[in-house]
Amino acid sequence: MSRYPDLIGPKPPIKKLPFFTAMRAMKDNPIATLPLAAYQRPFWEAKSIFGAQLLVSEPAGIKRVLVDNAANYAKAPLDARILGTAFGDGLLASEGDKWRAHRRVMSPAFDPRAVASYAPVVTRATEARLEDWDAMENGAEIDIAREMTTLMLGIISRTMFSTDSECLQGRLDETLRKCIAELSFGFQHLAPVIGPLLMKRKLARVRANFEAVDAVMQGLIRSRDKRTGQPPRDLLDRLIAATDADTGFRMTDEEVRDEVVIVFLAGHETSALAATYAWYLLSLHAEAEATLHAELDAVLGGRTPTYDDLEKLVYTRMVVDEALRLYPPAPLLSSRIAREDDEICGVRVAKGMEIVISPWVTQRHRTLWDDPDRFDPWRFSRERSQARPRYAYLPFGAGPRVCIGAQFAIAEVMLLLGAMAQRYRLKLTPGQDIVLDLRITQRPRDGIRMRLERRG
Template identity: 35%
Template structure:
């Protein structure tokens, strides 16, 4: 006789679920998090498994590490989650990012976010981004014009300048010496004002104190608002035909109501794209160069590919499918050093995942760095091995173990989440991948970078993961 089994209803499953395991000691966890959170969190995953409960100051963080559970949070049950994690626990807190980005795509929630995403998504379709290909290549070519053979560079600074130039051009059609670029560079210092107090209790109050850093931050924010307002006014006086993202934001109309966005909302969205779109890409490129610096065979293979495909000319979008290894280098760099530290969510209702109960209104976190180093899905997870990303492994079998595992159909999609997933997946995903590969290819035609002996590259994990003291290198013309 066939036995039919049915899954227990969700409520029964929740009742049977147990509390998630995790460390004790609120202060200890807070200290560990403010020291070296990446090693600490990876160690907790090794010790406690797919769901870990971490007491952090006055809050509890539930760290989700299992790809199926990540899928559950980001996709299947996504309507049960909000991004306003600072509201978890006691009362409403203004999240630091909101203070900078306002109510743009990164920080908005619920039906308002869905409406805005519908409006903005077409601006990021593949064909439209392909139209920026030339800017990606030309601006990458410009950035290297001042480099000299044997000169010392901080590649993190150079990559931040490059990605700022790209976002300034594609978003506002302005150059690096514009007021926008100057203001972003100088007036919104990354770790002042609310960003500085991010993980501390009373962050909102601390950010309001009349401290020099806070004052600089708010003055910088005000000048950025003024500049974006001026650019919007200029666009309105123009013919409305501009191809930059600001013109497209102003021209966008809601599919149902036919209404445009209000000016304040256009400004929030533009500042969101500006801020979300450059530091992340700069970090991914910096980490790629860091890893290439200590893996000469991978670097030489990339240069061979660039020489063969481009023969010395600038890359175009049509070259991208042929820059397979360069693309794999970028994917692997974002596996080892995903530029965004964590995806934070607040559950609206209790839920159950991997047999553990997660109470509503707590703080759920997905840490791509931890997920990407799970040996179940990534053999030798610490190893930089771009060959994991190749569909056709080299015939000598040298990459079989890594390649076979990485592309085997069984590896869950959500074992790799540098861009998140589901309806809140990074809207700039295609943009940044094209930009990154074209930058590596453009620069790789003429340059390679030697690490500075004895310099220790230490990841600083806050909202993003970047090298704490930059990436000094010696530039060598090739």
């Protein structure tokens, strides 16, 4: 019996699941269908009536697909259709020249100087949330997933829309939640004859969810267009004004809208989940929690952290990295389809074959990590990290399409942990059944209940 806590999340079955059992599991969390062999082999091929899929976990193979020969591996048409319907034709769904043009003009809005400028918004929102916690009784129970989502929602709203955040925050949150709830697909959506009709109806409902919020957003974008020549107040101003110095390219209002939706979703959902799972993991590991507290006390001495403090919070960063390893924001990357025949680390790939890369599997792979299911922040020390293959760790993807806001997300979580863990430790409420559902991101279905305990 393991002396380490048994962590929440889908457990790999020893053998491949029977077809209909797998279909039922697929609806809630496709990762639950992956057998133990997928975590032990560098390549694992799944065959079904829908065709063959090759799961690539070998770091050199991942590099081949996402970096060295990325042009040969396009997003699967169904994935692109679903993402495009849900979130528009922005960075998440677009390909080719359009993706490159958008990525190029958007990058300055997420460079280190820009991230540093967003940090005060993070700390002000965190301090306000701490005031709410201070008003509660010691030992009060909270849903940490809801707490972190609410906090990150306020942060991304103010970062993106500043003084206009109130008119969009609630509407965007509600719209995206309805949209994500619809992104659950079963066997019937892939079945011949009836499948295409059911898929069309589902995607129509997803698209209809955005009609009301689109009108408000387009009005806001048009009003911002009139502020030409003034310094940017927020991320929306930066996206509207973004211009490629070499080509003169600027995004249209509709293109800005698509990118805003994606940044809003990714900008609060991924950070909220990273923080949620960091709190969960710390609550189960007293030694790691004590080490974190000691570093925060020594570096900050009770004051609110700033962006300049982050480089000194070495162990805090390791905690965040390890939480992202065990619970990556996007456990499954979009499937890729080989445009031409290829070879990945000696494995032949035929034109049209579907390639799958799963950060969840790669980051828990038995050949890449020691005790992969154990929480151990020290595995991200400088010495141990140097010995690890580069593409064994990809919580935000890799290659040209790596998440544009990855550094902002890490800074957010470090800042809030630095502020909150100085004053509170969180203890997991016993006796709860925590189930993780996968809808692009992987969320606890009914939250995670924890008790607030004031430190000292």
